[in-house]
Amino acid sequence: MQFKTFESLKFKDFRLLWFGNLCINSADWLQILTVGWLVLEITNGNTIITGSVLALRTLPVFLIGPWAGVLADKFDRRSMIKMTQLAMTILAIIFATLVSFSDFNSTGVTGPLRIWHLFLYVGITGVSQSIIRPVRQSLIANVVPLNNLRNATALNAMTRTSTRLLAPAIGGMLIYWIGFKWNFYIEALAYLGITLSMIKMNTPYASGKPSGKTSVVQDLKTGIRYTWNNKPLLQLITISFIPTCIFQPLVFILPMFVVKVLGQGPAIGGTLLAIMGLGGVTTSFYLASKEFPFNKGLAVILALIIGCLAVCVLSFLSVIWIAYLMFLILGVCQTNIRVGTNTLIQQIVPDHLRGRVSSIYNFDSGFTAVSILALGILFNYINVGLALGSLAIISGFLGIMYLIFAKELKGLS
Incomplete structure (x- = not known):
């Protein structure tokens, strides 16, 4: 059997999208890690x-996410990313400068940085993410042919898992050694990276935008109606x-x-995220080179149940090596869910609706x-x-309900 793990990277435009997603996911993980410890x-x-x-980072999706999907189906998807990420580059530099001129000690912070600056910075990041997440997902099917979609989706997921492996570990060590500021400068550089990649990228496999002049509200209703009437898609979402x-x-x-349960600091926190990334990278490699061992819909359900079991163990056993193992399992499960779900959505949904359906799918981020x-x-x-354990038990029970009753979802391949 020919080893085709990196097959989709032969397409220049997918390589540019892949690099851009690598940049923005690096920025994501650096911010998630650094802001948490900074607060x-x-x-x-x-x-x-x-x-x-x-x-606050995920809250804006409630207000903005669905409308961003409509705009992604109406306008040039690359331009939406270029404009938002150039703005984020400038904002990250400003915030990094605020952190640079502030001092941190046992009593708090002195200097220009205030807690409302973090609320504002993270909130604007959330708005940016709400706009471009469905756009980035929709672009995958625009830069590779349909028969490369699973491979491209798995490789795209690898940008998330590999940066989770490296960025938090590096970020945690930088916080420990030299403080917070350089993580935000690196974040700004990453935003600039995806901006430049979008300038050079084309979309050879995109279909034409709908020619009819319909309102944004009508377009959103069309996406919701399509999702609601497609039972397997509705169960998947x-x-x-x-x-x-x-x-x-x-x-x-x-x-x-890490502080309350494990009694550790940023270095261990970064290591845990890196181990989760290792599980995700390994799974991404496997799924990029081989088909799912069974139907993708069933794989999503089983990964959810196993992941909930891992969180239960993690919650009640405060032993570091067990935490490492559970985060590894979580990385495997999350990647199975992400690749399976994204691939199925790209397969099921026509291109002129893909932005709207992707935004409905990403609406779940608001519940984070x-x-x-x-x-x-x-x-x-x-x-x-x-x-955490109580939430995992409830989530696992819901996963079992899908396993028993969601026949259409289990049949999706």
Whole structure:
């Protein structure tokens, strides 16, 4: 059997998209890691404020996400990314400068940096992410032929998992050695990277934009109606809300988990994210070179259930080597879910609706914010492990319900 792991990289435009996604995912992981520790440092460990800042990163998807999908189907997708990421480059440099002229000590922070700066910076990042996430996903099918879609989706997922492997580990060490500021300068450089890649990229496999003059509201209704009437697609999108409420919050609240449960610092936090990335990279390599061992829909359900079991173990056993193993399993499960779901959406949905359906799929990111906020508040009243474990048990039960009753989803291949 021919080894075709990197087959889609033979297409120049996919290489540019892949590089751009590598850049923006590096920026994502650096910000998630660094902002979490920075807020804890400024607020002397206040979990409610930390949870609120981190939740703000995903909250804008509720208001902006669906409309961004409509715009992605109406206008040039590359231009949307170029404009937003150039703005983020400038903003990241400004924020890094604020951090550079501030001093951190046991009593908090002195200098120009204030907590509202973090709320503002993270909030604007959330707006940017809400706009371009469905756009980036829709572009995959525009730069490779249909028969390369699974391979391209797996390689694209590798940009997320590989940067999770490297960026947090490097970022954690930089915080430990020289402080917070350089992580934000690197973040700015990463935003510039995706901007430049979009300037050079073309979309040879994109279909023409719809010629009819319809309103944004009508276009959004069309996307919702299409999703609602397609039962397998509806089941696929609704199940994606569950890992978003259990796996993603764990990444955002990692500083609180590492401090409260494991009793460790940023270096261990970065290592845990890196190990999760290792599991994801390994899975991405496998899925880029081979088909799923069974139907993709079934693989998504099983990965959800196994991942919930891993979070349960993680929550109740505060042993570092067990935490390493569980984060490795979580990386495998998350990548199976992401690649399976994204590939199926790209396969099922026609190009002129892909932006809207992708934005509906990404609407689940907003529930990450709700989950983070809820956990941040709960952590002040009950044990961190108990709160996470309870959420994992509920999520695992819902996964079992899909396994029993969602026949259409299980049949998707």
